[in-house]
Amino acid sequence: MDDDDAAGLPLTIHPFGRTDAGAPTMVLLHGLTEAGTTWPDLVERWGERYRMLAVDLRGHGSSPRFARAELARTPEVMLADVLGILDAQPEPVVLVGHSLGGNLALHAALARPDRVGALVLEDPASPWPEDADPDSAPDVVAENEAFLDSMLTPAQRAGHVERMLRESSWSRAEIEAWAACKPLVDRRYVREGLRLVAGPWEAAFQALAVPTLLVLPDPAPMAPRAEAVTNHLVRRAVVADAGHCVRRDQPEAYAAAVEEFLGALPAQRPAAQPR
Template identity: 30%
Template sequence: MADILANALRFHVHRLPAVPAVPAVPGVPGDGAGRTVVFLHGLVVDNLSSFYCTLAVPAAQAGHDVVLYDLRGHGRTERPPTGYDTATAVRDLTALLAALGLDERPVHLVGNSYGGTVALHTALAHPDLVAGLVLIEPPLSGPWLENMLDTLSVAALALEGSEVPRELASLGARKAARLTATADALLNRTSLIDDIAVSRPLRPEDFARVRCPVLAVCGEHSELVPGARELARHAPRCTVRVLPGLGHDVLQGGTEEVRRAVLDHLAEAARQQADQATEAVPV
């Protein structure tokens, strides 16, 4: 783990090298490893740890270099009072990739919930930087955004001045106390809610500009399924996978199914890259 300075902010970053490395492909620059895969987590109480065992370690074992980081204000990354809009999140990510020396070749982005929104916006703003997208329960519709803002606002009011974090700590529930304190700090002492409130939902014409391969994974009972299917109607290379019996918590409730879907998607992308490289090698 390391702290990396990017976009004038200190980010908490964890990298997992590919183990084992994929055999070298003639004509492909680099050491033969699969693509770099960057994981982006969700809002408020989430951080990079939600991906570590569920997807990150399996991706590294499948031959991909893995990058996980805590988003602005989350986990162990610095928590400035402002800058929680999607455009700034995209600048954070691109600056972080540059600081890590990973801006020379396209990377795959895997985003859960709000992390999927950041990933999609990054692909639109920097198409040459993104080789592919995996969007797990991505919030792509206006109604979901309104519901989320209502939920965050209610949570902010409940946490303001609350003794819950101290009480949890006194009971020995240190992790729960830490997460509750983080949520209070983000919701009540930063511009996070206001920044999200002014975000513009993506439209069909935006989806049509997404040219990289996209896998959207949703739970059967999630209110985000219509948005994912709308994305697939307009993005030319998008596939939607709906997991039966699950809701928004597919990463926890359907870990094995999500893992298989993500690794299959990355493997197919690697095969296509290898085929393209082989065709480009002079005979």
């Protein structure tokens, strides 16, 4: 089966946590070059409270690749995928996204506010400026290609795991899951389709109609300016000593911020419970 034939197949969704019909649902959208398998610490922490659906975004993990005709409109295709998942759920969900997944989660909540009970965005990826030169992207492409090339073999991945254990505060489970998914990325997507849902960034946050938590590192160059977002539904949690992967750099601070946010929501919305 070639990529065009596979493009119409459903995404891979990894179910974790509770399985009973009455459980509140949390949908997890990962970042660029990752997969639905890269949330092990959150699954362990919140699996007893939530039915957790961790998505392999199109072009990632074991989900379908992009058809050739879709490469010119990858953000629209990925957003449609996410909306389809939300529409299939019996109740509004807690929608959690990181980076690329945060960008998609933001726009999914704008499109389907009735399907999202709460939105958690971990350093969401901001789109290219509207006046940016499209030819400015190849450096990003080249960086991702070189990075993925360095993760192709088991020996290469093992080397990265050992390096990250030395250099980061990430748990071994997070590092191993992060490394394992890299060979599964659709390289044609990286070379030809690497785009984000566009549009005015800060206006998107102003338009949100669902309770939203932005979990940000300090500094957070991609974040909307605080003074430009006066929407009372949007809260910020700035986590010190964290980079772009806040939940891995400072897992306790990330989890505490999310649990406080979800726990303060009205009773009809799902609330997280600490371990």
